[in-house]
Amino acid sequence: MFRSFAIGAPFGVCVRIQGLFVAFFALLFGYTLVADGWRDGLWFGFVFGAAFTFVWIHEMAHALVARRLGATVVDVTIWPLGGMARLEDVPDSARVEAWIAAAGPAANAIAAGVAFGLAALIDAPTALGGALYLAGWINALLATFNAVPAFPLDGGRLVRAALTPRLGLHRATIVSIWISRVVCLALAIAAVAAGLPFLALIAVAIVVIGARPDGLDDDPISDDEGA
Numbered sequence: 001m002f003r004s005f006a007i008g009a010p011f012g013v014c015v016r017i018q019g020l021f022v023a024f025f026a027l028l029f030g031y032t033l034v035a036d037g038w039r040d041g042l043w044f045g046f047v048f049g050a051a052f053t054f055v056w057i058h059e060m061a062h063a064l065v066a067r068r069l070g071a072t073v074v075d076v077t078i079w080p081l082g083g084m085a086r087l088e089d090v091p092d093s094a095r096v097e098a099w100i101a102a103a104g105p106a107a108n109a110i111a112a113g114v115a116f117g118l119a120a121l122i123d124a125p126t127a128l129g130g131a132l133y134l135a136g137w138i139n140a141l142l143a144t145f146n147a148v149p150a151f152p153l154d155g156g157r158l159v160r161a162a163l164t165p166r167l168g169l170h171r172a173t174i175v176s177i178w179i180s181r182v183v184c185l186a187l188a189i190a191a192v193a194a195g196l197p198f199l200a201l202i203a204v205a206i207v208v209i210g211a212r213p214d215g216l217d218d219d220p221i222s223d224d225e226g227a
């Protein structure tokens, strides 16, 4: 029912949109339009579209750096919870993993810097200035969120890549899964203390999704040591 479909291939990277994403957007857009009027509806559509454009930039950064380092980029898919760059034949190297992982948050950090810089240059309460500040905040949020050192986020992959030369991939993966759990537990407690239970749920979801990190052929937990 919710298949993904290709919408183009900028820079030679096929971009796919999941049907669920379109349904999700249409539902929220329609609801805002009916409940809050066309002005709020258009504003919602603009912010939603901008946010996912920056998600796409994030995934493209992963994809282009991966391709540069010898991997094959299958496609980039946008779905309701974000984006995903599908890679194949990624060279088996911690350095390559680190570069690919860092590229996404770095792209958003650069975009945030450019947006905030331009907004400061305009230095007037115009619609363009407001849009630039919004773009800056969305990118800053994407960069920060993805840099959290917890699997399957990019920050978790960076931690594993940093540990791999000393511990080997297998042990580095197990240690970084435990670091993910501690970090997410701390974030969940902080979120509840701050009265933000929704953020605590996200932290729990990250632990569940990151319990079996991809990028390994074997199950990192049950796999024999040294296999």
Ligand SMILES: [Zn+2]
Pocket: 058, 062, 104, 105, 146, 154
């Ligand atoms: Zn990423």
